[in-house]
Amino acid sequence: MVQRERLAKDFDAMAQLSAPGEGINRLAFTDTDWKGRQYIIDCMTDAGLTVEIDDFGNVLGYKVGKNPDLPVVMVGSHTDSVPNGGNYDGVVGVLSAIEAVRSMTDDGFEHDHTIAVVDFMCEESSRFGAATLGSKAMRGELTLQDLHRLVDKQGISLYDALKERNLNPDAIDHMEYKRPVKSFTEIHIEQGKVLEHEAKPIGIVTGIAAPERFYVTIRGNADHSGATPMNLRHDALCGASKIILGIEEIASMQEEPPVVGTVGVVEVVPGAMNVIPGAVKLGVDIRSISKVTRDSVVTLIKEFIDVIAEKRGLSYTIEPIAQDHPVAMHPVMIREIEEAVKSVGVDYMTMPSGAGHDAMHWADVVPTGMIFIPCREGISHNPAEFADMDDIVTGAKILDTVLRKLSLESTKLN
Numbered sequence: 001m002v003q004r005e006r007l008a009k010d011f012d013a014m015a016q017l018s019a020p021g022e023g024i025n026r027l028a029f030t031d032t033d034w035k036g037r038q039y040i041i042d043c044m045t046d047a048g049l050t051v052e053i054d055d056f057g058n059v060l061g062y063k064v065g066k067n068p069d070l071p072v073v074m075v076g077s078h079t080d081s082v083p084n085g086g087n088y089d090g091v092v093g094v095l096s097a098i099e100a101v102r103s104m105t106d107d108g109f110e111h112d113h114t115i116a117v118v119d120f121m122c123e124e125s126s127r128f129g130a131a132t133l134g135s136k137a138m139r140g141e142l143t144l145q146d147l148h149r150l151v152d153k154q155g156i157s158l159y160d161a162l163k164e165r166n167l168n169p170d171a172i173d174h175m176e177y178k179r180p181v182k183s184f185t186e187i188h189i190e191q192g193k194v195l196e197h198e199a200k201p202i203g204i205v206t207g208i209a210a211p212e213r214f215y216v217t218i219r220g221n222a223d224h225s226g227a228t229p230m231n232l233r234h235d236a237l238c239g240a241s242k243i244i245l246g247i248e249e250i251a252s253m254q255e256e257p258p259v260v261g262t263v264g265v266v267e268v269v270p271g272a273m274n275v276i277p278g279a280v281k282l283g284v285d286i287r288s289i290s291k292v293t294r295d296s297v298v299t300l301i302k303e304f305i306d307v308i309a310e311k312r313g314l315s316y317t318i319e320p321i322a323q324d325h326p327v328a329m330h331p332v333m334i335r336e337i338e339e340a341v342k343s344v345g346v347d348y349m350t351m352p353s354g355a356g357h358d359a360m361h362w363a364d365v366v367p368t369g370m371i372f373i374p375c376r377e378g379i380s381h382n383p384a385e386f387a388d389m390d391d392i393v394t395g396a397k398i399l400d401t402v403l404r405k406l407s408l409e410s411t412k413l414n
Helices: 004-016 031-046 091-107 133-138 144-149 158-164 169-174 194-198 236-253 291-312 331-344 389-406
Strands: 050-053 059-063 072-078 115-120 181-189 202-208 210-219 260-269 279-288 315-323 348-353 368-373
Touching (some): 004 031, 004 389, 031 050, 059 091, 115 133, 194 348, 236 260, 236 291, 331 348
Parallel strands (some): 181 368
Antiparallel strands (some): 059 115, 210 279
């Protein structure tokens, strides 16, 4: 059975593996990320798993089933962090999966399908500006051009970062995971406040929202703040302010399915108190679990930007950054997780995921499911990120139950 003391020891150990600074600092492919990854490799080895590393550095630990020719039952998450992050984002998924296979070994549980526990590299976008890169590599969704194009703030490309870790970026075109996969399951902290607000210890994810991101640069005239009358101004920041509030209002109007809109970057030029802002760059993030609804809201926002710019005598350009596809979780996987939750005897709710996860890259090819546990006050990507060990243990028990069922050949997912 799942052992609380073993799990707590693992979380304490991972918390120590961080670069200096507040919270957890394990940016992808840095020395501390590699130390955290090595701890996971050691845990897998100690748990009797056969460990393999792919050319991107993804770690796969196999608990071999009675029939190794059957498709693998895959489970996992990530252990890299954002700067000044927390000790639970991603880590819950990897450590709970390892504990689940330990639990099976302790009980002498025999299974038909091989179980593959994965620690995906570079899930966070903090270093290279793109998220879930390890999953994308395993799915054959990265190119050599991508590896050279993605560069960190120090000018180090993803290609060079892989080389520095003695990995093989030149093999990226042949890196797609070759073994057949029966299912993919991920457990994760919610990174929001819904479960805590509803007092539910478990969330069963119905779908994962995905962002469309773009930069909007608004241009006016950078004139003297004292010598330019109000009626002769073309203030880019005033126009941008209207656009920011418009994005909030347009996203709020779309209620079912919901859309969220965020302007998280505002860069003002020239940024002097006595100069009317001549240009403003906005970073815009629009998300929904429905691509159709998200696209509709993005269209409305772009039309609104055009209206504001024309009305105020401003010009603008829009630079696309990303347009990821939202995904639905598999109905049979939702049902399997639901049955496992009921067998453990805790309350739950179904819910969408507003944040992206590794699971989104598997959902279009294999039956995929996600389990959420609460995090205190919904705080994540922050030193104050916290998940209660009771909730972690509950989640691990549910994951254990789900994996045992999925690993039997008699469990069909179609």
